[in-house]
Amino acid sequence: MGTVKLGAVTRRWQRGRGRGMSIALFVATTTLVGGCAIASAGVAARDVPEIPAGSAAAAIFRDPAVAYIELARPMNARLHAVGARIDASIGIDEMRSISMDYARIHREFAAELGRIAFPAAVRPLVGDAIAAVKSVGDLNERLAVATPNSIVPLGAELGRALDHQRATLAALRAALHIGPLPGEDE
Secondary structure (H helix, E strand, O other): OOOOOHHHHHHHHHOOOOHHHHHHHHHHHHHHHHHHOOOOHHHHOOOOOOOOOOOHHHHHOOOHHHHHHHHHHHHHHHHHHHHHHHHHOOOHHHHHHHHHHHHHHHHHHHHHHHHOOOOHHHHHHHHHHHHHHHHHHHHHHHHHOOOHHHHHHHHHHHHHHHHHHHHHHHHHHHHOOOOOOOOOOO
């Protein structure tokens, strides 16, 4: 996905309302979508057995890479929908609502990621990813209730947390042999 160039974004949103909140939410959108989004080509190339849904085998065996993809796809769709609201928002209350939506999506993603039966070798990476995702969720929640003076510094902290989240999710995807996202320089 590459580096987000905030200079142009900053100038664009300084003309509108919710300046700092808009910037922080834009960073949240672009980085989280990059961090959670997955490329399924790496898994499609592998031999994944067909197991009937609802069978006893399905309850026992689940490829963690497939489970990750199945979790990430709907989360990404939700993130895109929330992100689309940023440009259409006209006030700080809507921005705060968007930030809370991001926080909910992050918390749900972290919880569901923890439910996937990952092999022992990648569990430390899963733990790092869950901690990073929870941190971003917490920061989004703090951003939703932030005072005007704390929005920009909190947005900067959120940007750093999102970079860390992107790195931890990329490491987890690599360990699961899920290829990098299109456009990523990994």
